[in-house]
Amino acid sequence: xxxxxxxxxxxxxxxxxxxxxxxxxxxxxxxxxxxxxxxxxxxxxxxxxxxxxxxxxxxxxxxxxxxxxxxxxxxxxxxxxxxxxxxxxxxxxxxxxxxxxxxxxxxxxxxx
Amino acid sequence: xxxxxxxxxxxxxxxxxxxxxxxxxxxxxxxxxxxxxxxxxxxxxxxxxxxxxxxxxxxxxxxxxxxxxxxxxxxxxxxxxxxxxxxxxxxxxxxxxxxxxxxxxxxxxxxx
Numbered sequence: 001x002x003x004x005x006x007x008x009x010x011x012x013x014x015x016x017x018x019x020x021x022x023x024x025x026x027x028x029x030x031x032x033x034x035x036x037x038x039x040x041x042x043x044x045x046x047x048x049x050x051x052x053x054x055x056x057x058x059x060x061x062x063x064x065x066x067x068x069x070x071x072x073x074x075x076x077x078x079x080x081x082x083x084x085x086x087x088x089x090x091x092x093x094x095x096x097x098x099x100x101x102x103x104x105x106x107x108x109x110x111x112x
Numbered sequence: 113x114x115x116x117x118x119x120x121x122x123x124x125x126x127x128x129x130x131x132x133x134x135x136x137x138x139x140x141x142x143x144x145x146x147x148x149x150x151x152x153x154x155x156x157x158x159x160x161x162x163x164x165x166x167x168x169x170x171x172x173x174x175x176x177x178x179x180x181x182x183x184x185x186x187x188x189x190x191x192x193x194x195x196x197x198x199x200x201x202x203x204x205x206x207x208x209x210x211x212x213x214x215x216x217x218x219x220x221x222x223x224x
Contacts, residue, residue: 033212042116042202042215043155088155092210097160097167100145100213104154 006089006103015112017079023089023103024071031092032072033100034063036085043088047074079110114139116216118203124222125193133188133219137205143167144186145206145213146178150199158201161186162209193223 005024013019023032031050035043047058049065049072056063064073072089086105092098117136125131137144146158157170161180175191184205190197200220204213 031210035215040217042204042217045212045214048212090155090213096209099157099160099168099170101157102147102155104152 004089004091004101004103006087006106008106009104010107010109012109012111013079015079015081015110018075018077019079019108020076021074021087021089021106022071023073023091025091026070027093028069029091030069030094031100032063032065033090033092034061034072034074035088035090035102037088037105038085046087076108079108081110081112084108084110116203116205116214118201118216118219120219121217122220122222124224126224127193127195129193131190131193131197131221133190133201133203133221135186135188135203135205135216137184137186137203138207138214141205141207141214142184143206143209143211144180144184145204146186146188147202147204148172148199149202149218150196155202159188167209190221195223197221198223 034046037043047063054065060077062075088105089103092100119134143162145160147155159178160168164180178188180186200218202218204215
């Protein structure tokens with residue numbers, strides 16, 4: 001089945017810094033999603049991508065759908081303490097009943 | 113608009129017992145998804161229901177089952193509980209099969 005790779009497992013940055021995360025797949029996806037999970041809560045959708053090459057902003061966040069359709073990237077600019085959390089990528093291949101597969105997530109820590 | 117609601121918030125069971133977890137989707141959403149989030153393993157896809165039908169199933173044993181009711185709410189049943197079933201169980205809903213998922217805050221199941 002499809003697998004999504006997110007690494008490293010944890011990232012530590014200084015407040016104000018930019019950070020980039022990527023997600024790679026062994027399969028082609030036609031949808032990429034990025035979620036953030038805060039402690040004690042469910043994941044919240046940050047950005048949805050539906051077209052190869054698409055670059056979509058959401059405030060200080062920007063995500064890109066890779067040209068090969070096997071990867072996606074999330075950038076956070078000028079990080080702030082509330083950016084702390086677990087960031088998950090998720091992808092869905094073509095097919096009517098195809099499931100949404102999640103990566104294992106990256107835990108982001110922001111030092112004030 | 114109310115989000116996805118899950119009950120109970122926490123559930124403690126002993127090995128061999130059965131657990132029932134409940135989920136109410138966002139109003140107007142017909143698809144319901146169940147994911148297991150165990151420590152360090154990310155979100156593992158369990159089940160997907162749409163319009164009362166099971167659309168897809170993850171690689172979990174048959175003792176994990178569920179159903180979707182006519183009002184689109186859903187139930188996840190786990191029989192013969194094992195210690196490794198301890199995890200956060202997340203329910204999500206979407207308005208269409210290819211739409212992004214919106215998650216609830218989960219049910220924390222602890223098996224002792």
